Amino acid sequence: MPKRVDHGERRAAIAEALIKVAARRGLHAVGMREVAAEAGVSLRLVQYYFETKEKLLLAGLHRLAERFGERFSAHVPAAEEDRAPRAVIEALLRAALPTDEDSRTFHHLYTSYAVLAVTDPELARQPFIKSPDAAEDTLGALLRQARDADQLRPGTDPRSEAVGLLAMSAGLGTSVLVGQRTAEAAAEVLRYRLDRIFRPGAPGTSA
């Protein structure tokens, strides 16, 4: 079997296995042996591609961040077309909610990493800021665009709204995760919030 192997591919597969295991049993409970089993390789292999556990966890975080970027920006291109800004933004924020199993694990693990970052200096230097910042920029731009099209209520500050909306979305996401409310209820709160930001009667506005 031992031919030359694509390291990057291998590492990605193992990192993916890490994410799967962490989603199932919690990031704190993940062990290298279990990751190896999930990836269908030997423990030694995991050691081979990521020398240490810390590096493995780091790789998992990066993979997660990639997903975040993809998932978020995957909904933006559609905005360039003729859809109403209101609809685009709502779709964006809805996608950030833990509805399907995929976004559930994303929320779960991202929060896990964030918690670890509070005490682990190495993790604290990781891209915990970049991705959210980028999201804020994107959403802010969309809102500014809507304001320029005179679709927002007067006195609205796009930047502050963007930050607030994303923070709210994150908070709602956590509450859904712990079972305090359903994803639908959270989406409803989001919808209400947007109704209060957009001018009544703006395209895409509900009711």
Next chain:
Amino acid sequence: MPKRVDHGERRAAIAEALIKVAARRGLHAVGMREVAAEAGVSLRLVQYYFETKEKLLLAGLHRLAERFGERFSAHVPAAEEDRAPRAVIEALLRAALPTDEDSRTFHHLYTSYAVLAVTDPELARQPFIKSPDAAEDTLGALLRQARDADQLRPGTDPRSEAVGLLAMSAGLGTSVLVGQRTAEAAAEVLRYRLDRIFRPGAPGTSA
């Protein structure tokens, strides 16, 4: 030494030690030996008062929830007096932000527990819902009160705003925790949000 000892008091002290250790090194890294050392007792003692680690963690969560209730409702009684609803609510939400070290550890650990609850069924049944629900009720009541005093912009739904504000506060809290923004910046976003809820010129409104 062995006289009759107040179990409740002892348990509280040890739980407090758990919280201190967890705040310093992360909830995932906490061990019974370290808790014992922090509390200044022997490992055996920790075992004696909490037979198992799981029960110790549970006790820590309950202690944390108590703090939450105290901290939150400690600001409410003052509301019964003559202070403007706007000021009371802002103070409330500000208090929920990780400003001082105390609220930092609260945010940190509460989030840690929430993350654990996703995979641990025993934790999932704990009061993760009750306290936040109570907070939503309280804040909702305050907003309703403000609306009845005609201090809110027309069309505002107190309940939805309460849920949204608390979710936003939680999300902002996390962002402060991971160092994405300062507590002051978060408070500023909160202030802006309240300005958009309260009628311009309502008592306590900024600018």
Next chain:
DNA sequence: ACGATGTTGGTACAGCTGTATCATCAACGG
């Protein structure tokens, strides 16, 4: 005064963790 009881200390144990070591095997370069 004395035994029962609540409280405490010391310590051992089994299991799991991440990591290191040694050996093997396939493939390619010369």
Next chain:
DNA sequence: CCGTTGATGATACAGCTGTACCAACATCGT
């Protein structure tokens, strides 16, 4: 065609974890 090298497997190891066990000791009821 052979040795160097990349890739993999098996296994050993030291450390830490939560938990269990055993002994001691002060206090209280009688």
